[in-house]
Amino acid sequence: MKQESLRGSGLSPFFVPEDFLPSRPSVKQDLNTDILIIGGGLSGLLCAYTLLKAGRGVTLVTSNTVGDGASRFCSGTVTGDGGVDLRTLRDTVGREQAVAWYRLAASAVEQLEKIISDTGSKCDFRRRGSFYYTSFPKEASALREEYLLRHHIGMDCRWMGAEECEEMFSFPCVGGLWMSDVGAELNGVKLCRDLADWITLHGGAVYEGSRVDVIETMRDGGYLCRCGEASITAKGVVDARGCEILKKRPQLGRRVTVFSIATEPISVFRGWPDHCLIKSRDDFSYLRTTSDGRILYTGELSASLTPEGRMGGIDANALCRVKYGNLEEELKEMFYGIPRIKREYSFCQSLVLTKKGLPYLGRDPQWKGLCYLYAFGECGLAGAVVGSAWVSRMLCDPKIQGPEYLTLP
Template sequence: MEFYHGTPYWPTMESQPSSTLQSRLPASHYDVLIVGTGMSGSLCALTLARSGLHPVMLDERALGTGSSSANTGLLQYSNDVMLCDLIQQIGEKPAVRFYRLCLEAINELEQTAQSLNGSCDFFRRKSFYYASALTHVAKLKKEYATLLTHGFPVRFLNPAQIESAYGFSKHGAMLTTGDAEVNPLKFCRTIHETLLEHHEADILGQTSLLDIHEDEDGVSVQTTAGSFRTSAIIFATGYAPPPFLNENRALINRTYAIATAPVANLDRYWPEQALIWETRRPYLYLRTTVDQRIIAGGLDEKKNELPDQQTIDTHAVRLKKEIEKLFPNLPITVDYAWGALFGESNDNLPYIGRHPKRKHLYYLLGYGGNGTVYSMLGSIILRDLLLKGNSPDADLFRLDR
């Protein structure tokens, strides 16, 4: 299954071919097999390895070249569903806990990035969330009050404050702290390099899973690289249909993104290079890169097939115009443009946990706009399930909800 079409920005920054970052042959036994070497699989492998387990990662394609290559790398504790709406949906305590887990996960991501052998361009950022229309201000203020009541770091900005700080006009905005940005492909690669250098995990790239056989003590696994035993399997397969589940729990849609040419003196126009997004749905979002490019994404469509190049080019022009509306004085040229598939769940929460009927199979499915954040919090939940047999947060993300 292909997850993107066009030319995403991150692979152009790669200095080492992904095929060189893998083990040669599998061992006879592992504590856990992780299927998928993208963001979810990588974070899970690192978390488990540093908890004393010996994992092996497996991917049928070159390492990290699925949806992680098209990921735009915004890390936010706020979600596509506002906290005030999520409280109405699932109740106050679990909704606030979910938001709290997302904020804690960003802190964990920062610690993880700092612990790796190389840089993955992780930077803490504020998020500027603006009202797209005057009629959206009341809802945005409600969300601000909800976040503030529950202790989340947030400010509300009026039009005059926005104009003074950002140089453009909006009806109102929230400014949150605690968010971040990352180069997602570099993050995955650096995790792979660190795991292999310290012999903490094995990695089998361009290797297919052929068959599994469960018994009381674990799972016998057959792959194109050889056979081995494992005590558990975690499927971190991104937006592909998850194996051994009766139904796909993701609604597959498509989105678009561009990366501009480097912009001189970007700091003068963009205070603190905060992440920017809006209340309109589908929403526009923007961030910057270490080489002073602007990445913009959005224009989501409820279509589950990849766009052709002409469609990508058309949407790239639209995204460029959206940047120019905010920053009319910036010279914008589009260097990269791509379209990608992404998955969402019906209730806006990821699926994390053990298979409802098969005790050795687990899943880390970070559906939604905060996939990397969900991957981090999910890795911690799965670690606790494997090592302790339970997690206080597992029920919120169970597969049979």
């Protein structure tokens, strides 16, 4: 086994390069910029890209390395749906807003593809079909209702009954929802690095190893941000600090720990058509293949581990071993037609789940030039893509507001 990050704090996933250390300058002197972006994960970098495209001046500062934070551990699955079931969302935010979010999230893959082609990013982006299934007979009718709802709003999806599922997949499913080509997979860290390179090449500035802790308003309506000993003044600010915001506002989400394993490369994916993305409705788990032929399996959600590696009274290292073992055994059972499934990498990391399952984006109610984008939730990548476009528009036009259902409570 090459990497086993038991507590998930030290080791990076296998897809993160070994030279994952700050290599860009840090903020050492006072700066003045048009828009300051705080946070160099996918949300911040995508905002910087979009704002530069809109002709704005951009400075991005991030506390460690570009692509750190959740983006470093991201499994890179974009399913092309809204993350949360449309049916569930309809019950929490109402039909109109649920449909609005679904349409927004569905556009994320296309937007991503354009950005990747424009920036020339080599982030292993591939369009994929996606399969969303249940293996519990009592859940089949709820999933079929989900299919009907999605179909009704014009999503390109197909219902697969138990027989058809059995023909295509080697694991038991009583029903599933198939969406061809609407999903995608990518390497989040590579995308972050390529975006940072593109930003600096196109007149933006990217600083690593630089924390912004205080944001103040100035008399002229601009902002003054403290970054170590230096100050940064800006006309507008994007707060894309990721889960760090929970330290200030813990009510925004719930931290959980999620476990991932990657297998040794496999040559024939028997029982797994077209390397599609697979998501279970029965628990929080999803699977994809990687560009070097591995299976990447994420799931086994648990309460959040403490930085000291404990969960309640339990030693988390023992828990991690059990979780990684469970994932490997489940994989072997699901894909019994694949002769040699062997776990090579294991890692875990905390993930933020929100009450509605949606990201947050909007404008500060008092400081109109301060926008936030926290791409939490079950489809964080889609949130980062569509959210960054929205936030950029809000900064370019003070009349534009964020969608009400995505604004902070």
